[in-house]
Amino acid sequence: MKKLKNIVKKHRSKLLALHIYISLFFVPLALMYKITGIVCIFGYFGGVDRQVVVLDELQRTYLQGFDFPLGIQSKPSQRESARVQILTLLAQSQNINQNLAIPFNTQIKDSRDKNSFILGGINHSIEITKSNPNEIIIYRNDFLANLMALHFNRAGFWFGVLSFCFVVFMGITYITGLLMCDFKRNGKKYTLTMLLGFVISATLGVYGLA
Numbered sequence: 001m002k003k004l005k006n007i008v009k010k011h012r013s014k015l016l017a018l019h020i021y022i023s024l025f026f027v028p029l030a031l032m033y034k035i036t037g038i039v040c041i042f043g044y045f046g047g048v049d050r051q052v053v054v055l056d057e058l059q060r061t062y063l064q065g066f067d068f069p070l071g072i073q074s075k076p077s078q079r080e081s082a083r084v085q086i087l088t089l090l091a092q093s094q095n096i097n098q099n100l101a102i103p104f105n106t107q108i109k110d111s112r113d114k115n116s117f118i119l120g121g122i123n124h125s126i127e128i129t130k131s132n133p134n135e136i137i138i139y140r141n142d143f144l145a146n147l148m149a150l151h152f153n154r155a156g157f158w159f160g161v162l163s164f165c166f167v168v169f170m171g172i173t174y175i176t177g178l179l180m181c182d183f184k185r186n187g188k189k190y191t192l193t194m195l196l197g198f199v200i201s202a203t204l205g206v207y208g209l210a
Contacts, residue, residue, distance in 0.1 A: 036150070090126070126138055
């Protein structure tokens, strides 16, 4: 223990610098998780604008032969064929209806029930039935809904990596913070404070789950 104290004392300035820079780097993520966490407590998860657009006769011509099996996972070649047709429809329809904008993400996948294709990402997506569609459904998340998607790690692999690093390095900042505390002078106060926090958190958690 004495050896650890000597090491901490020797490298105190480095630990402080590490603590500060890690904390500053992750300020945006910390704010995001705080905002979404507070909103979750009140049971609000953001809004999604859903708009149904009925296709006219000309627009349906861009989807000739758009007839894929319902209820089963589509093949990659089928998804690519559907993707090309949907993008053609959107490109030709933007001048008629500005809501038919092409999503930034143009990846396509099956819906959960396997009866529709979904083109786009979390923020903006388009759903269209697999068999002889006469309408498309446009989904747009508001700002808070996008933040909630980030909170629940629905923003892709790399943001998931960043979030994992945030959790790990937040733990490191707690450790470096504790190492820099003067436990020799205020050890009892610090220990009692941590124990009090643990007891209150555990008690309220168990009571809430009962």
